[in-house]
Amino acid sequence: MNHQVRVRDIVNELECEVAAGAGWLDNQVSFGYSSDLLSDVMAGAGQGDVWVTVQIHQNIVAVASLTGVSAIIVAGGANPAHETVLKADEEGIPLLTTAKPSFEVSGMLYLMGIRGRVKK
Amino acid sequence: MRLEYHVVGRDFQAAGGAAAKIKRTLRQIGIDAETARRVGIVAYEAEMNIVIHAYRGTVGIDILPERVNIYADDEGPGISDIALAMQVGYSTAPEDIREMGFGAGLGLPNMKRYSDELEVESQVGSGTSIRAVINLPTKEGS
Numbered sequence: 001m002n003h004q005v006r007v008r009d010i011v012n013e014l015e016c017e018v019a020a021g022a023g024w025l026d027n028q029v030s031f032g033y034s035s036d037l038l039s040d041v042m043a044g045a046g047q048g049d050v051w052v053t054v055q056i057h058q059n060i061v062a063v064a065s066l067t068g069v070s071a072i073i074v075a076g077g078a079n080p081a082h083e084t085v086l087k088a089d090e091e092g093i094p095l096l097t098t099a100k101p102s103f104e105v106s107g108m109l110y111l112m113g114i115r116g117r118v119k120k
Numbered sequence: 121m122r123l124e125y126h127v128v129g130r131d132f133q134a135a136g137g138a139a140a141k142i143k144r145t146l147r148q149i150g151i152d153a154e155t156a157r158r159v160g161i162v163a164y165e166a167e168m169n170i171v172i173h174a175y176r177g178t179v180g181i182d183i184l185p186e187r188v189n190i191y192a193d194d195e196g197p198g199i200s201d202i203a204l205a206m207q208v209g210y211s212t213a214p215e216d217i218r219e220m221g222f223g224a225g226l227g228l229p230n231m232k233r234y235s236d237e238l239e240v241e242s243q244v245g246s247g248t249s250i251r252a253v254i255n256l257p258t259k260e261g262s
């Protein structure tokens with residue numbers, strides 16, 4: 001495990017915008033997962049993971065809440081759809097956005113001590 | 121105890137809602153997080169397959185003392201080769217839906233992986249039925 005990274009630390013370190021779920025920035029981060037294929041995220045992401053994606057439509061919130069991720073980071077400067085923001089607030093999932101591309105975001109998370117989940 | 125939800129083809133706004141409610145209810149009645157998560161994943165993939173590939177259907181669960189039964193029944197085109205559909209990467213999802221991140225061909229493999237038993241039955245031109253079983257952990261925690 002990493003030294004107790006919280007979503008708030010990621011917001012600060014990566015200078016992300018918080019588009020939704022601002023009340024849940026104290027969520028603890030366990031591992032990281034980067035993917036834009038929703039069923040791949042369902043298979044691979046786990047409780048507490050920070051999930052990096054370029055998808056912005058509202059179904060990412062369902063995927064996030066079912067897998068129990070601690071936050072979604074929308075990379076590459078895409079703007080989440082309005083319904084996505086509403087749903088993320090409703091479900092209590094931090095939705096962070098950044099202009100940095102996925103690769104950059106994942107690298108910065110790694111440098112913060114966040115590792116990929118080893119598949120069982 | 122039974123929960124059942126209607127699912128409408130191509131309704132991406134409601135999509136995932138049935139699985140989310142199922143998972144939430146399981147947690148509320150005291151089912152452990154890992155089991156609720158597995159049921160949620162199987163129900164989600166079944167629900168999304170109705171949204172993406174079928175016209176309409178129902179997704180539900182029966183909660184029994186020792187297991188959770190998940191079922192999904194739809195009216196739709198059906199699946200002609202189930203063994204092929206079960207393979208990782210096989211998908212007939214159209215391009216516009218792939219752009220949303222669906223169509224990796226991982227849904228049925230996920231259902232298989234996260235359930236203890238899975239049955240897929242289908243009639244081409246009529247519809248598809250999914251039956252999955254997830255056993256509850258034994259009290260001793262084994």
Ligand SMILES: Nc1ncnc2c1ncn2[C@@H]1O[C@H](COP(=O)(O)OP(=O)(O)OP(=O)(O)O)[C@@H](O)[C@H]1O
Nearest residue numbers: 039169173205211212222223224225226227228248
């Ligand atoms: N309910 C269904 N009705 C008709 N065809 C289905 C149904 N469920 C699955 N299929 C067929 O089986 C294929 C594989 O399904 P699977 O869920 O594994 O992948 P997918 O839905 O295409 O992509 P993903 O689930 O990764 O988003 C589908 O592309 C489709 O051809």
Ligand SMILES: [Mg+2]
Nearest residue numbers: 168169227228
């Ligand atoms: Mg699918």
